[in-house]
Amino acid sequence: MTGWVLGVDSGGSGLRLALARTAAGRETPVAAATATADGPVRTGPSGIDADHLLELVLPRTAALLSELPEPPDAAREDGPDGKRSPRIVAVCVGAAGMATLGDGLRTVLPGAFARELGARRVALAADAVTAYAGALGERPGAVVAAGTGMIATGTDLRGWRRADGWGHLLGDCGGGAWIGRAGLEAALRAHDGREGGSRSLLARAEAVFGPPASLPGMLYPRADRPAVLASFAPEVARCAGEGDPVAVRVLEEAAAQIATTAAAVCPPEEGSPVALTGGLLGLGGPLLAPLRRELASRLPHARTVPAAGDPLAGALLVADRLARDALRLPADPAFLHLG
């Protein structure tokens, strides 16, 4: 079925959504309009808060729809008010924590999107799946999504393999919060006079957060602790770029963790593509140089390829294939739930 599809990418630091026309054949849908919301969707005792997500998504979708260029007849239908309005055929929401904290979303969103947008098909994907679809489309391979968190996802198109993505207390090893946390720990070691400290990292921590004694009070009461930790990762990269040996070691260890995680999910076929995605790559050389070395050593059979698109593009691609009954990526109750 042709018309418009809605993609949503919900992450630790905010939410993005986009509308695209359904594509043709194996083409990639192109975002026609996008919108953003700052800050993460709330997480409560029952997981990711579906009502909060809808509060963020529905008004922004309505605004985007109202600004769309005149759609062809096939993409319109009569609305309840008698006006012919654009038709949303399918929605894909990719969300951080979907696999483990997504029960509320799986219960609420398919019905809500059908009711509010007329969407007939809804996909609820782990952010790792939308990152995968954005980066490699529907080819088998492995995708590393490294931002505040860290997860690697692989598929042979029969099933999914996931490694890490357990959040900042249980894993996300080598991700932005992990790097920033290690950098702040090294700063406080220097402050205390403990072994393993870095005075350069301490100076940067004081410049960014103020006196060390105020740091716990600035971090622990916040709901977005992983984002606060990750905000220090660029300072670690900066100190590493200037040769600070503790910062260099933090990034070398992060690179080893990321490659280890990729190795756990990559299909064994020679030449399997591995794409690196996510904001963490913005740390540049101090991370990327050791990461290239670690990937070459731990995944000699794979080849690193550029990511074709981002997780929002991946959400649009999944929504598009779903709209046209052409999805090749495998469904999965936790990673890619089709409602």
Added chain:
Amino acid sequence: MTGWVLGVDSGGSGLRLALARTAAGRETPVAAATATADGPVRTGPSGIDADHLLELVLPRTAALLSELPEPPDAAREDGPDGKRSPRIVAVCVGAAGMATLGDGLRTVLPGAFARELGARRVALAADAVTAYAGALGERPGAVVAAGTGMIATGTDLRGWRRADGWGHLLGDCGGGAWIGRAGLEAALRAHDGREGGSRSLLARAEAVFGPPASLPGMLYPRADRPAVLASFAPEVARCAGEGDPVAVRVLEEAAAQIATTAAAVCPPEEGSPVALTGGLLGLGGPLLAPLRRELASRLPHARTVPAAGDPLAGALLVADRLARDALRLPADPAFLHLG
């Protein structure tokens, strides 16, 4: 001044309080009555919640006072209702996070205890200071307090040195939450097929918390995340005791961290006493054996001594010395605030 003193020990997993008669000379006050409250005092945007602490402390203190044996005249005074009731001369509250999150307590508690209990002297101490006073009294040396968190405190009786105690995201290296977290990470590595995993730890994690996929949802929404992490530390010790090499390595590394932290605060004098305190010692041999090795290697000039008492005994000791104008431990705006 003689009479009764109140000691309070507020930690990550609950609160304890005790009343004691003022002592004589350098004697240690002896708790005459104690009470407990489960669960940590709340922390809000302005730090530790003073009103919540008072809600827990005041009714329990009133109950203890009402059950005290008939006090001698010197420890009684006329109450507002004309009845002669026991006199609380001094209070010492030792609280986790006092140094960094204690501004609200320092503002509210001295006035509140004067008003509600008639206390003329109030000491607000970091839990590290009450742990010190309980373990070594007023001798110079170093005390390691290792429970859910991890902090080392040293004094030469002129000033305090503190190392670590930064909480589970910034430090507390080698403490209960640190060990439990490392154990759960190793469990999830095994689940994912990543290097560095332990199938024994995975089996224990599944036995304690259920399927790995449910773990993030059980941990991240909770306010007592450090306690949840620390609850897994005994499982790590158990696996280490059974020879699991990953668990053994976690405890060896914890021991190295604890000794490193102690070394940062211990006075340099030959024979300086170092006392180990806190619930973490209950992990037994799998932690204590490597800890003895690490202390001998990193602190050859010090001697490890048993702790004389716990942090609640330390709070009573500080309150007693304060009541009698005989405190030798040095005051400090953050660690030992005298109101």
